[in-house]
Amino acid sequence: MSEVDKTQNFPDKVPGQVQPQQPGIEEQMDPKPVYIKEGYKGADKLKGKVALISGGDSGIGRAVAVHFAREGADVAFIYLNEDQDADKTAALVEAEGRRVLKLAGDVRDSEFCKSAVEQTVKELGGLNVLVNNAGVQYPQDSLTDIDDEQLHKTMETNFYGYFYLARAALPHLKEGDAIVNTTSVTTYRGSPTLVDYASTKGAILGLTRSLAGQLAEKGIRVNGVAPGPIWTPLIPATFSEDKVAEFGQEVPMKRPGQPAEVATCFVFLASDDSSYITGQVLHPNGGEVVGG
Known part of the structure; x- marks a missing residue:
């Protein structure tokens, strides 16, 4: 069994724990998220193919990077400042025999996003799949508690970054290539304590559907994935210890999902298996029925 296949348990519950800042560190989590299924x-x-993944150092992004590599892609990924997690993800991709490129920076910066795309094309020889995945969330009980600074940071990270990267990537994409955007179950049912976050995820849905229509004639597909409660570093970096201990219990499956259970959606939407699908969203959410 390879190193990437060693952590395979899907726990029904996770112990309460917190981290001091977002987007969180995977190496500090207990238990560690499962980033690829055994076997x-x-x-x-x-x-x-060559893929570029934002927020690729941990959580869903790491799982997507490893799955893509196992499916034969070279991978570039963007991360903010989580160097230890980024090194681990890079090693996992290389263990699959693929090339990897780490890109540290802030997706709120349009010039960085443009540079990240250009570096990917230069170092890895092109770009075929863009995965927009980086995100932050800051719970507040009231709309009046969301100040301008928080609103701007959430919107700029979760939505502007997607827009900047898609805009920079588009001149390099051709027929058969794909963009896959991470939205959220909160897009469809809302979230009373994550109003700004849910709003950005709704904007991502609009971007996905609109861009899919614009690019259909060019043969470039644009789809989304709307995860439910997935065990990633963002969770202990967002919620209180007691909330973390209850995480995932509200869905029909009564447990948090694992990044490995989401990454296969990205593989499907990035590959020719989904050649007649664009403008759509997959819902790995533990059984919560949502519209759209």
């Missing part, structure tokens, strides 16, 4: 066999679904 997952690649089938060259992304052979010869």
Whole structure:
């Protein structure tokens, strides 16, 4: 069994824990998230392709990077400042025999996003799949508690970053290539304590559907994934210890999902398996029924 297959338990509950700042550190989590399922066999679904993933150092982003690599893709990924997590993800991609490029920076900066795309194309020889995934969330009980600074940071990270990266990537994408955006279950049911976050995720849905229509004639597909409660560093970096201990218990499956259970959605939407799908969203959310 390879190193990437060692952590395979899907716990029904996780112990309460907190981290002091977002987006959080995966190495500090207990238990560690599962980023690839034991026995997952690649089938060259992304052979010869190059992917760029924002928020790729941990959580869902790490799982997507490892799955993409196992499917034959070279991977560039963006992270903010989580150097230890980024090094681990890079090692996991390299263990799959693929090339990897780490890109540290803030997706709120349009010039950085442009540079990240350009570096990916230069170092890895092109760009075929863009995964927009970076995000932050800051709970507040009242709209009046969301100040301008928080609103701007949430919107600029969760939405502007997606827009900047898609805009920079578009000149390099061609027929058969794909963009996959991470939205959220909160897009569809809202969240009383994550009003600004849920709003950005709704904007991402609008971007996904609108861009899909614009690019359909070019053969470039744009889709989304709307996870429910997934065990990532963002959770202990967002909620109180007691909230973390209850995380995932509200869905029909009565447990938090694992990044590995979400990453396969990205593989499907990035590959030719979804060649007749665009403007759509997949819902790995533990059984919560939502519209759209």
